[in-house]
Amino acid sequence: xxxxxxxxxxxxxxxxxxxxxxxxxxxxxxxxxxxxxxxxxxxxxxxxxxxxxxxxxxxxxxxxxxxxxxxxxxxxxxxxxxxxxxxxxxxxxxxxxxxxxxxxxxxxxxxxxxxxxxxxxxxxxxxxxxxxxxxxxxxxxxxxxxxxxxxxxxxxxxxxxxxxxxxxxxxxxxxxxxxxxxxxxxxxxxxxxxxxxxxxxxxxxxxxxxxxxxxxxxxxxxxxxxxxxxxxxxxxxxxxxxxxxxxxxxxxxxxxxxxxxxxxxxxxxxxxxxxxxxxxxxxxxxxxxxxxxxxxxxxxxxxxxxxxxxxxxxxxxxxxxxxxxxxxxxxxxxxxxxxxxxxxxxxxxxxxxxxxxxxxxxxxxxxxxxxxxxxxxxxxxxxxxxxxxxxxxxxxxxxxxxxxxxxxxxxxxxxxxxxxxxxxxxxxxxxxxxxxxxxxxxxxxxxxxxxxxxxxxxxxxxxxxxxxxxxxxxxxxxxxxxxxxxxxxxxxxxxxxxxxxxxxxxxxxxxxxxxxxxxxxxxxxxxxxxxxxxxxxxxxxxxxxxxxxxxxxxxxxxxxxxxxxxxxxxxx
Amino acid sequence: xxxxxxxxxxxxxxxxxxxxxxxxxxxxxxxxxxxxxxxxxxxxxxxxxxxxxxxxxxxxxxxxxxxxxxxxxxxxxxxxxxxxxxxxxxxxxxxxxxxxxxxxxxxxxxxxxxxxxxxxxxxxxxxxxxxxxxxxxxxxxxxxxxxxxxxxxxxxxxxxxxxxxxxxxxxxxxxxxxxxxxxxxxxxxxxxxxxxxxxxxxxxxxxxxxxxxxxxxxxxxxxxxxxxxxxxxxxxxxxxxxxxxxxxxxxxxxxxxxxxxxxxxxxxxxxxxxxxxxxxxxxxxxxxxxxxxxxxxxxxxxxxxxxxxxxxxxxxxxxxxxxxxxxxxxxxxxxxxxxxxxxxxxxxxxxxxxxxxxxxxxxxxxxxxx
Numbered sequence: 001x002x003x004x005x006x007x008x009x010x011x012x013x014x015x016x017x018x019x020x021x022x023x024x025x026x027x028x029x030x031x032x033x034x035x036x037x038x039x040x041x042x043x044x045x046x047x048x049x050x051x052x053x054x055x056x057x058x059x060x061x062x063x064x065x066x067x068x069x070x071x072x073x074x075x076x077x078x079x080x081x082x083x084x085x086x087x088x089x090x091x092x093x094x095x096x097x098x099x100x101x102x103x104x105x106x107x108x109x110x111x112x113x114x115x116x117x118x119x120x121x122x123x124x125x126x127x128x129x130x131x132x133x134x135x136x137x138x139x140x141x142x143x144x145x146x147x148x149x150x151x152x153x154x155x156x157x158x159x160x161x162x163x164x165x166x167x168x169x170x171x172x173x174x175x176x177x178x179x180x181x182x183x184x185x186x187x188x189x190x191x192x193x194x195x196x197x198x199x200x201x202x203x204x205x206x207x208x209x210x211x212x213x214x215x216x217x218x219x220x221x222x223x224x225x226x227x228x229x230x231x232x233x234x235x236x237x238x239x240x241x242x243x244x245x246x247x248x249x250x251x252x253x254x255x256x257x258x259x260x261x262x263x264x265x266x267x268x269x270x271x272x273x274x275x276x277x278x279x280x281x282x283x284x285x286x287x288x289x290x291x292x293x294x295x296x297x298x299x300x301x302x303x304x305x306x307x308x309x310x311x312x313x314x315x316x317x318x319x320x321x322x323x324x325x326x327x328x329x330x331x332x333x334x335x336x337x338x339x340x341x342x343x344x345x346x347x348x349x350x351x352x353x354x355x356x357x358x359x360x361x362x363x364x365x366x367x368x369x370x371x372x373x374x375x376x377x378x379x380x381x382x383x384x385x386x387x388x389x390x391x392x393x394x395x396x397x398x399x400x401x402x403x404x405x406x407x408x409x410x411x412x413x414x415x416x417x418x419x420x421x422x423x424x425x426x427x428x429x430x431x432x433x434x435x436x437x438x439x440x441x442x443x444x445x446x447x448x449x450x451x452x453x454x455x456x457x458x459x460x461x462x463x464x465x466x467x468x469x470x471x472x473x474x475x476x477x478x479x480x481x482x483x484x485x486x487x488x489x490x491x492x493x494x495x496x497x498x499x500x501x502x503x504x505x506x507x508x509x510x511x512x513x514x515x516x517x518x519x520x521x522x523x524x525x526x527x528x529x530x531x532x533x534x535x536x537x538x539x540x541x542x543x544x545x546x547x548x549x550x551x552x553x554x555x556x557x558x559x560x561x562x563x564x565x566x567x568x569x570x571x572x
Numbered sequence: 573x574x575x576x577x578x579x580x581x582x583x584x585x586x587x588x589x590x591x592x593x594x595x596x597x598x599x600x601x602x603x604x605x606x607x608x609x610x611x612x613x614x615x616x617x618x619x620x621x622x623x624x625x626x627x628x629x630x631x632x633x634x635x636x637x638x639x640x641x642x643x644x645x646x647x648x649x650x651x652x653x654x655x656x657x658x659x660x661x662x663x664x665x666x667x668x669x670x671x672x673x674x675x676x677x678x679x680x681x682x683x684x685x686x687x688x689x690x691x692x693x694x695x696x697x698x699x700x701x702x703x704x705x706x707x708x709x710x711x712x713x714x715x716x717x718x719x720x721x722x723x724x725x726x727x728x729x730x731x732x733x734x735x736x737x738x739x740x741x742x743x744x745x746x747x748x749x750x751x752x753x754x755x756x757x758x759x760x761x762x763x764x765x766x767x768x769x770x771x772x773x774x775x776x777x778x779x780x781x782x783x784x785x786x787x788x789x790x791x792x793x794x795x796x797x798x799x800x801x802x803x804x805x806x807x808x809x810x811x812x813x814x815x816x817x818x819x820x821x822x823x824x825x826x827x828x829x830x831x832x833x834x835x836x837x838x839x840x841x842x843x844x845x846x847x848x849x850x851x852x853x854x855x856x857x858x859x860x861x862x863x864x865x866x867x868x869x870x871x872x873x874x875x876x877x878x879x880x881x882x883x884x885x886x887x888x889x890x891x892x893x894x895x896x897x898x899x900x901x902x903x904x905x906x907x908x909x910x911x912x913x914x915x916x917x918x919x920x921x922x923x924x925x926x927x928x929x930x931x932x933x934x935x936x937x938x939x940x941x942x
Contacts, residue, residue, distance in 0.1 A: 192656035195623055198643040199650045200670030200721060210669070214660045 030397070033387050037406055040448045044421035045275055051424050052272040056261075067262075068269045074250070078273075081232050081247040084166060088231040089224050091171040095322060096178025096223065101208075102315050103179075104187055108307045114319040116560065121326045122176035123552045125509035127529050128545035130169045130237045132329025133160050135336045135542070142332075142346045149346070165241040170231045172326045177230070178223040185219025186212065191302045218289050225281045226412065233274055233414025236511055236530065247273070248416050255420055255516060271420035278412040282405070330549055336542035355543035359528070365521065366528035366544060373443045373524060374507040378454075380447035381503045385454030386496060392455075393462040411452040415512030418449065422517055439522050445513045450503035457502065457563075461495025462488075498563040505555035508548060573724035573757045574599050574634050575620060581628030582615055589615045591781040592629070598773075600755040602748070606768040607778035608804070613761045614729060616778070620759060621727055622646050633724065649718030650727040653734065655710045657702035657717070663689070664698035667717045674721075688716040691750070708739040715747070719754070726751070726758040732767065744771060765805045769793065777801045795838055798927050802850045809851045809894050815841045815924075824924055829890040833866045835922030848925045853883060855921035856896035864916035870894060872911045882906065886915055 055061045068074050102108070103115050121129070136142045137159035144156035160168065189212065197203075197211045213220075235248040243249065247270050254260075254267030307315055337355060339348025359366065388407065392400055422445055426435035435441050465488055473483045511526035518527050525544045532541035575597040582590040590612045597603045605613035618624045619631060622643035630637050638646060657666050664685055671681045689695050692712040702710055711731060718726060731747070732740045748771050751758050762768050768775050769789040776786045777800070785792060785801045796802035799810055813828035822837050826849055835849055857864065873893060874885040882901035886894045896915060898904060907913070 190654065190656065192652040192654055193658060195621070195643070196650065196652060196656040196658070196717075197669075198623075199621065199648055200717070201644045201673045202669070203642065203644045206673070211658060215658070217660075 030387065030391060033384060033391070034399070036384055037403075040444060041406060041410060044418065044425035047425035048268055048271055048275070048417075048421040052265075052269050064265050064269050068266060068273075071266075074247070074266065074270075077245055077247045077250050080245050084163070084170070084246065085228040085232040087167055088170045088174060089228050091167065092175040092178045092227050093220075093224060095171065095175040096182055097213075097220075098318065099175070099322065100179045100182035100186055101212075102318070104183060105302060105304060106307045106311070106315060107304045108312055108315045110316050110319070114316070114323065117323050117327075118179055118319070119176050120553070120556065121173050122180070123505055123509065123556055124173070124329070125511050125526055125529070125545070125548055126169070126173050126234055127236045127240070127511045127526055127533075128333055128509075128548055129173050129329040130160075130240045131529065131533060131538075131541060131545060132332035132336075133165070133169055134240070135332030135538075136328050140343070142335075145344065145346045161242050163243060166238050166243050169237050169241070170234065173237075174227045174230055175322075175326075177227050178220065181219035181223030181226075182216055183219075186216040187301060189215045189302065191300050194302055221285055221288055225285055229274075229278055229281065229412050229414055232277070233416045233512070235416055236515070240533065248414070251416055251420065252516070255423065267420060268424065271417045274414050274417040275421070278414065278417075279409065282409050282412055286405070286408075333542045333545040333549060336539055337546035339539070342539075355539045359540055359543050363528065363540075366523055366525045367547065369442070369522060370508055370525040373439075373446055374504055376440075376443035377446035377450060377507050378500050378504045380443065381451050381454040382496065382500055384447070385451050385499065385503075386458050388451075388455050389458035389462055392459055394467075407452050407455050410448060413449075415449060415510060415514075416516070418445065419513035419516030422513070436517070437519075441517060442514060442522055442524070445517060446507045446510055447503075449510060449513060450507050453502040453506065454496070454499035457495045457499025458492065461492040465491045494562050498559055501555050501559050501562070505552055505559070508551060574632075575603075575725065575757060575759070576632040577616070577619075577629065578632065579629035580616075580619060580626045580631060582612075582619060582624060583627045589781055590619075590626075593781075593783060595776060595783070595786075597757060597759065599757055601773045602751050602758045602760060602771060604760045604762060604768045604772040604775045605778055606762060606765060606775050606804075608763055610780075611778040612781040613763075613778050617727055617729055617759055617761045620725070621648055621650055646725070647721070647723050648725045648727055649721060649723035651711075651714045651718050651729065651731045653730040655702070655714040655734075657710055657713055659702050661701075662698065663694065663700050663702070663705070663713050666702070666713060667698075667720050670717070670721045684720055685716075688720045691719075692716045692746075707735050708743060711735060711743055712746075715750070719750075719756075724757065726756050728758065728760045730762055731760075732762075733764070740767075747771065769805070777804065795923065796850065797838060797925065799848050799850070799925055802848075802923070802925060807853055807895060809849075809853065809856070811849045811892065813847065813849060815843055815845045815847060817843060823919065826924060830888040830892060830894075831868045833922055834919045835866075835924045836920060837924035837926065839926055841924065841926060845926065848927065850923040850925055851917050851921060853895040853897040854881070854899065856894075856915060856917045858884065858886075858896050858898065858913050858915060860914070860916055862916070865919035866922060867914060867916035869912060869914050872907050872909050872913060874909065875906050877901065877906065884913075886913060 052064055053060055053062065055063065099114075099118055103111065103118070134141060138144070139156045139158070139161075141159075143159070144153070147153040148156065159165065193215065194207060194211055197207045202210055233248050235246070235252040238244070238246050238249045239252070244253070251267045251270035251274075254263040254270070257263060306312075335348055336342065338351045338353070340350040340352040340354070342348040388403060391397055392404060422441065423436060426441060428434055469491070470483050470487055473487045478486060508524075509526065510524075511530065514524050515527050515530055518524065523531065525548055529541045529544050529548075532538070532544065575595070577593045577595040580590055580593040581588065593612075593616060595603075595616075605616055607613050615624065619626055622638075622641060626639060631639055633646070658669070661669065667685045667688060668681050671684060676684075685698070686695070689698060692715055694709060694712050694716070697705065697709065702713065705713065711734075714731070728747070732743055735743060744767060760768075760771060769792075772789055774786065774788050775792055776783045777792065778784065779800055785797055787795075792801060792805055796805065796808075802808045803810060811828040811830065811833075813826040813833075816825045816827050816832060818824050818841070819834065822840065823834065824837055824841055824847075825832055825834050826847060828849060833849055837847070841847060868888065870886040870888045872884055873887040876883045876885075880901075882898040882904060884896050884898070884907070886896060888894055894915060
């Protein structure tokens with residue numbers, strides 16, 4: 001959504017330059033990119049939309065949609081999902097705003113560590129998160145065992161099962177989305193705008209409300225819409241804590257059963273509903289952001305203030321509590337992955353590597369599949385994503401607006417909906433084989449889901465490479481491709497790599513589309529976690545989760561080293 | 573409102589931005605802080621605004637020390653270099669914001685905003701957003717926003733530097749006119765010496781965190797007491813030399829590498845003392861018949877035709893370039909490079925500057941009050 005404003009300037013800069021090798025990249029040269037997006041984004045969406053409106057004879061009908069909107073059960077699920085989404089937006093907004101504001105405006109003890117750890121929860125699979133919560137806060141979890149053994153509680157407290165559990169888990173998982181988007185847009189507010197407010201008597205909360213917050217809305221709106229969509233479309237978390245009364249959960253349950261035709265059809269309608277919602281959100285966000293172009297003439301960030309007195313204590317305290325809460329799942333997963341005979345005690349009494357041995361020797365397919373599919377997905381992301389970024393920054397092609405919109409749409413499109421759409425669209429045999437029976441669909445869906453990260457990262461590093469640098473190289477005699485290899489590539493490889501790593505890191509945690517599409521033999525680690533967990537093998541499930549956490553943490557570390565702290569743009 | 577700075581010191585990480593600033597700004601005066609970037613002029617302005625707190629010394633409004641008074645309670649109006657108009661508010665909302673915070677009734681707010689928009693000539697644009705205005709218009713909105721609260725002090729931080737040359741001239745005149753009308757104490761920061769000369773009642777020339785000379789525009793231009801000011805304001809021919817003899821009435825003969833010259837010093841000099849002679853190009857004659865106190869010969873090295881003047885760079889025997897202006901070049905033949913010319917100037921336009929004296933004087937002044 002941010003790319004469009006940057007483009008206005010680029011149009012001007014590039015007009016009249018017909019000599020650039022990449023300006024001649026028109027028409028047929030970029031056709032493969034458009035075919036890829038058409039086949040793997042547009043066709044599935046259209047197919048599922050048609051499905052929702054045609055009956056078994058292929059005749060146009062409103063009956064499924066009508067039956068969805070007249071069924072009190074689905075209406076209640078819809079209302080619940082909407083309320084859940086709104087509630088999560090409210091809670092994440094509060095946490096996200098506080099953490100972003102503190103990180104941007106103050107100096108305090110442990111700030112560097114906090115700012116690094118705050119981003120962590122969002123890159124973790126929600127499935128691992130909810131599992132970890134249950135190990136610590138569940139009925140037989142650490143906290144309840146302590147309460148009953150040492151504090152005389154007769155019955156365990158219910159921390160996670162039910163609506164409040166969904167809200168808790170989603171909030172702690174998703175708040176970094178708001179934090180990151182706010183860090184990005186609030187960090188760009190010129191210091192003089194707030195100083196001007198002070199000069200006319202606006203201070204403290206008043207200033208935040210009238211000046212700081214309104215100027216942060218571009219980032220905030222994007223973050224809030226994404227949070228809503230993620231919470232709305234997540235089925236794994238509610239199912240694990242025993243909540244089925246939600247649209248996403250119903251969509252999953254309806255699609256994976258093959259008995260009732262009507263239920264299956266309802267799953268499709270829910271998928272279409274989710275897609276429509278993300279398209280509507282996308283349009284709202286675009287309209288809104290187009291109005292709010294807050295780029296200022298000059299830009300110097302607001303100076304950070306050192307916190308003294310109570311503030312110096314309370315702010316680190318806020319982060320400590322928030323992060324302890326957000327990191328509970330990782331503790332739980334780690335304990336369960338190594339803990340032997342963990343029952344009726346707060347912590348395991350013995351530790352073992354047995355579960356890792358088991359998952360490596362008995363079910364190596366989870367790990368092998370994950371790395372193979374995600375590796376392939378990253379290769380596809382680079383092959384498709386880098387040219388898209390090129391088209392967006394370096395050409396004047398008319399279709400750029402559409403391209404930009406598509407990439408952003410993918411970001412908002414829930415995995416649940418895309419999974420359902422793929423099942424419907426690629427079920428039809430082409431040359432006697434349907435794509436849903438070929439394993440390649442797994443890396444393909446992962447690549448499409450995570451394409452925006454590679455595009456964004458490449459796009460923003462290309463923006464930094466001013467075209468005059470390339471022109472200067474040509475002026476001393478370098479030819480088109482030599483310019484690319486000697487000048488452009490050395491300046492953007494970090495951006496490409498960061499984006500690719502981000503795509504990889506988020507691919508391994510994908511748990512919606514892959515669970516829907518995987519057939520026996522194709523299972524990834526997240527599918528394994530889900531299967532192990534639902535079949536009662538908690539420790540094996542946790543061992544897989546632990547590996548995901550470690551890989552995620554390492555990737556995040558490398559990304560941080562590569563890109564500094566500019567992660568906000570990934571989810572914008 | 574009078575403003576006073578008493579021995580104000582400001583340190584940032586690793587360097588001292590202000591090394592003891594002493595100032596008295598009179599009520600209703602337009603006072604300019606002039607200097608190159610990094611000299612501390614904006615820091616001084618931000619201290620007066622309250623965006624920074626001084627690490628030493630006092631800031632006084634009238635006779636009250638306001639070191640710790642927050643910006644919001646200083647009753648100042650400020651115009652930033654980038655205008656800092658709130659992009660999410662219309663022109664009207666930008667100007668009205670401060671009034672609304674004072675809980676002023678709506679009708680009153682509207683009347684005030686309309687009046688101030690009228691004053692800066694922007695009536696009819698109140699429903700536009702800042703992004704829809706030209707640079708000059710944004711500048712006027714910023715000015716209206718700063719003035720609508722009837723501040724005691726108006727602070728202007730390089731307000732014209734983002735405008736085109738023509739618009740800058742126009743707005744410059746408007747600012748001066750408005751300031752005279754309102755008789756508001758104004759502190760103006762700029763690095764543009766021409767702007768400072770045209771606008772100001774008084775100017776403080778700053779360099780490396782110190783005020784190096786303070787005076788009205790005419791004094792600073794005609795009687796700089798140090799080579800920095802002489803060089804920074806306008807153009808000057810500066811030649812180092814030493815005093816040979818005094819001729820009475822603060823007139824001295826000074827020997828330089830291109831000959832001996834007679835000039836006037838503002839401070840007493842002694843024989844053998846080092847000093848610099850400063851001669852403005854417009855006070856220099858080329859091939860004049862008049863008998864002047866000072867004269868030497870040189871060759872035309874370069875000629876630049878500026879329209880209103882014709883400037884020659886003349887190479888002297890010692891290899892030093894000397895600038896001389898022909899004031900009415902209309903129809904004048906431009907002399908060929910290499911032409912030998914006679915350069916002459918009067919005794920009273922030849923200023924003798926003793927830098928050593930200036931620095932010593934400054935240091936004792938600062939030290940004396942700390």
